[in-house]
Amino acid sequence: MPLSISLTINGNRHDTLLDDARATLLDVLRERIGLTGTKKGCDRGQCGACTVLVDGRRINACLTLAASVDGATITTIEGLARDGELHPVQAAFIENDGFQCGYCTPGQIMSAVGLIAEGDAGDDPERIREGMSGNICRCAAYPGITQAVLDAQR
Ligand code: FES
Numbered sequence: 529m530p531l532s533i534s535l536t537i538n539g540n541r542h543d544t545l546l547d548d549a550r551a552t553l554l555d556v557l558r559e560r561i562g563l564t565g566t567k568k569g570c571d572r573g574q575c576g577a578c579t580v581l582v583d584g585r586r587i588n589a590c591l592t593l594a595a596s597v598d599g600a601t602i603t604t605i606e607g608l609a610r611d612g613e614l615h616p617v618q619a620a621f622i623e624n625d626g627f628q629c630g631y632c633t634p635g636q637i638m639s640a641v642g643l644i645a646e647g648d649a650g651d652d653p654e655r656i657r658e659g660m661s662g663n664i665c666r667c668a669a670y671p672g673i674t675q676a677v678l679d680a681q682r
Contacts, residue, residue: 533598537561538607546594553597554578554589557604565605565634569664576663579635579642580604586642588662605634608641617641617680626676628667639663640677649677 531546537557544560554571557563557580569577571590578589581603608615617640620626627633643649643659650656656677657670665673 531595533595535561535594535597535599536601537563538602538604544594549593549595551594552590553580553582553587553592553594553602556594557589557602563604563606566638567631567634569632569635574664575632575635576639577632577635579638579663581638581642584642584645586639586662603638603641605638608637615641617644617676620676620680621673624672624676624679626669626672627665628669632663632665636660636663636665636673640673640680643677644681649681651678651681653678 531549532543533546534541534543542561544556554566554568557566566580566589567577568590569575573588573591576588579586580589582597582600608618617637621633621637639660639662649659653674656674660673
């Protein structure tokens with residue numbers, strides 16, 4: 529029996545009928561809502577490519593049942609820039625070459641936004657690396673990523 533859920537994504541309400549109650553938030557975002565900025569890497573909680581904010585907290589969308597976040601407010605990479613202006617974290621990633629191939633970048637940026645909002649990153653690169661450790665970059669752009677998080681806090 530289809531399940532009705534309501535999500536507020538990047539400020540817009542989406543009422544969605546799920547045919548399968550086991551649908552993940554990642555698949556709903558990408559395949560039902562059409563927000564393909566959130567990437568599917570491992571689909572098992574190991575790479576962080578699917579990181580989004582749910583009620584302001586970082587989560588792996590591939591491990592989250594869409595039904596379990598019914599009523600939540602979700603921010604994806606598409607929701608960061610405002611009025612043509614990049615979010616400071618997006619700008620810092622560009623400024624610091626915090627990417628190479630770019631596939632992990634939406635997840636890295638969403639994780640960085642969440643980490644900064646948690647107020648736990650500070651100006652210690654080691655703490656930032658620890659805070660970002662759930663986001664894997666196969667190109668190993670870690671120095672630029674860490675510097676981008678540092679810069680975005682200033
Ligand atoms: Fe979700 Fe890798 S796709 S953690």
